[in-house]
Amino acid sequence: MTGNAASQAWSSHEGAAALAAPTSAEKRRAFDWRILLGFFLPIAVAVLWEGAVRLGLAQGRLVPPPSRILATLWGLAQSGELWTHTWMTLWRVLVGFVIGAAAGIVLGALSGSSKTIRQLLDPTLQALRAIPSIAWVPLFILWLGIFEASKVALIAVGVFFPVYLGIAGAILSVDRKLVEVGHVFRLSRVQLARRILLPAVLPEAVIALRSGLGLGFMFVVAAEFMGASEGLGYLLVDGQQMGKPDQILAAIIAFALLGKIADSLLVAGTKPLVRWQDTVRERL
Structure with missing residues (x-):
């Protein structure tokens, strides 16, 4: 019963x-x-500002209405300039991201898994992390010249530090009990890393990569200030020098869209790696 x-x-x-x-x-x-x-939210803000300018409540000289910004974007797209500048910016970010992320993953894994290596590397890297991005510009120009190598190097520096911190922190925050379970089952170091450490680290590693990609798009602006003749950063500088706020805002919007698309692709590409997670976010 x-x-x-x-x-x-x-x-x-x-x-x-x-x-x-x-x-x-x-x-x-x-x-x-x-x-x-x-x-x-962005559509509501755009509609409100467009209405304010059309009704005469705002001048729209320094902050043009969305209709003027869209017209500028359309003109740049028709002339082909937008695609040329977008592709150059995307190429620089992609190369810098790959280099910076690879270095961050390797050094972060070494620092997180070995106390000796951590004590050797971490103080120096933490000190370098505090240096403002713009401070690297004259040094990279002196070392690598004013062309692509210096720009990619600056972006790689921006990507490296969040990835390094995320990977090292993820390894150090792995639950000690999980490692002890691996030792109980007599797992080798390779098996321990593959079956326990890697799944535990992957979620935070994805977040670190997303942070690094975001900083890559921030650093590419500083990189394209270094004598670039192509890129969305060049459009910003050109708009500032020529007094074209609509071009400046068009370049900013292009940056925002490009960064969002790149982040979405990164999330989609890494989603199979963390599909096993049973989190609240997956259920909401």
């Missing part, structure tokens, strides 16, 4: 869970709604 009651209770629990679990169609609808919700 007790067994039948427990079985019935468990069946009712499973039924309730099945009813509570959202269907795939519901998930798709919720996902689509969240995408639309993300556009609400």
Whole structure:
């Protein structure tokens, strides 16, 4: 009798869970709604500012209305300038990100897994991290010249530090009990790293890579101030020198869209690596 009651209770629990679990169609609808919700704030601000300028409540000289900014973007796209500048910026960020992220992963893994290496490297790297990005510009120009090598090096420096800190911190924050379980099951160092350390580190490693990519787009602006003739940073400088606030804001919007697309691609590319996670975010 007790067994039948427990079985019935468990069946009712499973039924309730099945009813509570959202269907795939519901998930798709919720996902689509969240995408639309993300556009609400920028569109609302744009509409309000456009209305304020058209009604004469604001001049729109230093901050042009969205219609003028979109017209500038359209003109740059039609002439081909927008695609040339966007591609050059994207290429610099991509190369700098690969170099900086690779160095950050390797040194972060070494620093996190070895106390001796950490004591050797970490103080120097923490001191270098405090140096402002613009301070590297004259040194890189002196060492590497004013062309692409110095720009890529500056971006790689910006990417390196968040990735290094994220990887080293993720390894150091792995639960000691998980490692002890690996020792109990007599796992080798390679098996321990593959089965325990790597899954535990991956979620924070993805966050570190996203932070590094974001800083890469920040550092590319400083890099393109170094005598560049192409790139979205060049559009910013050209707009400032020629007194074109619509071109400056168009370049800023292009930066924002390019950065968001790159971040989304990074998240999508790394999602299979952390698919095993059962977090609150996956259920909301």
